[in-house]
Amino acid sequence: MNYYFIYDGNCNLCVTLVQLLETLDQGKIFRYIPMQDEQTIAQWLITSEDCQQGMMLIDANMPDRRWQGSNAAEEIGRLLPLGSIFVDAYRALPGAKWAGDRFYAQIRDNRYTLFGKRPSTYQSAYCVDDNCRS
Template sequence: MNYYVIYDGNCNLCVTLVQLLETLDQGNLFRYIPMQDEQTLQKWGITPQDCQLGMILIDANAPDRRWQGSAAAEEIGRLLPLGNVFVDAYRALPGVKWVGDKVYEQIRDHRYSLFGKRSSTYHSAYCAEGGCKL
């Protein structure tokens, strides 16, 4: 495991995407922490306000290396097998990254009205140490 993915464990879309990553990765590269787990996030100095800006990816080997929002989604994609091919193509197309960033912001800001809110927080079976509440 090399990365922590901090996601909204109450967001239906976010949880669906985490579950897809869990299936693809099987806990080899990523561990998951819901942003509702404030106690675990405090270890990295991450506040609830920080989480409002979107998902966060932390390099477990160098915790100061972080990506947030659409940059985190791109880095996750890049880390997946053959993902760098698609991310590089996406970044190379003129204007597409800017549009992608804006779409990410809209989805982030309206995720509950667009995709619904879970009645309980999702905790991954591939959770970060100290972040398991199964």
């Protein structure tokens, strides 16, 4: 485990992404923390307001090294096997980063309307303390 992924545990799209990453990674690279777990995210001086700017990725070995929003999505992709090939190709396309940032912001700001809101917060089996699911 090298990274903490902070996501919206009430967002259907966000939870689907986490579940996909859980299947691909099985806790080897990522640990998952819902942004609703304010006690856990506070240890990195992250607030609920910070989380409204999008998902976050934190380097567990260097917590000051972090990515948010579309930058976090790119870094997550880069960390997956063969993912850097696709992220590098995306970054090489003129205007793709600019368009991707705006697309991400639209999805982030309208995620509940577009994808729905879960009735309860999703807790990953691959959490920070390995004791998060009841």
